[in-house]
Amino acid sequence: MNLVPHSRREPAANPASGQEAGGDSTGLAEALNRMWERFLPEIRERAALLEAAANAQAIGRFSAEMRQQANAAAHKLAGTLGTFNLAHGTELAREFESLTAPANPASIDSKLAVRLRSLSAEIHTIIESRS
């Protein structure tokens, strides 16, 4: 079985045209931008869930249900943001997902809320900076 990690450092070729990907990337980039605009409300909803979870953690009201929802939202953002060329957003969302995993001992760390708030704020900024 092959494991094929994604690397943005790979040269992007467009064999269909026999040119470098950059030669045909404008059309794809424009289509991706249109998709980003279309899916932005959903992406913002996911980011808002992270923010709500971070705030709930800060006041000791981080329920198991909210943790599960925030963890799922972070997982989806991790997959989505990098696909729209927001690789750092993916890294931050992955950290948020890891910190809110049910089995993570960090969940009882008093510093967790601070980090979750920082992550959610950064993710929010990254999303809005592309918008």
Added chain:
Amino acid sequence: MVLEVFLVARKVLIIDDEDDIREVAALSLESVAGWEVVTANSGSQGLARAAEHQPDAILLDVMMPGMDGPTTFRELRKNPATSKIPVLLLTAKVQSSDQRRFADLGVEAVLFKPFDPMTLSTQIASVLGWS
């Protein structure tokens, strides 16, 4: 020659519950490689579409509500009509324990989210020997 990869008509089924990921992947395979794409938003819908459309390959998300990716894969293998179709898992899970679990399933490869829309088709073609 790499060019030949995209001169051959291919049909790929994408099974993913996330609209944004599904649509970006479809856009990528259609616009970059010129492949025909069929989509499904759930494991059960994917089983039906695989049997109906007989794709050359299936791109299968791991985490889906209801029937998840591994379960969908096992069902595809049970059905003689779909048992020979190559399956590539698509996941945002990057932990090595998850990767080992996926490797044990017997899929052709595991691709990771986020993917680069410009190179997704090249990755698939490379894994499946379409070059």
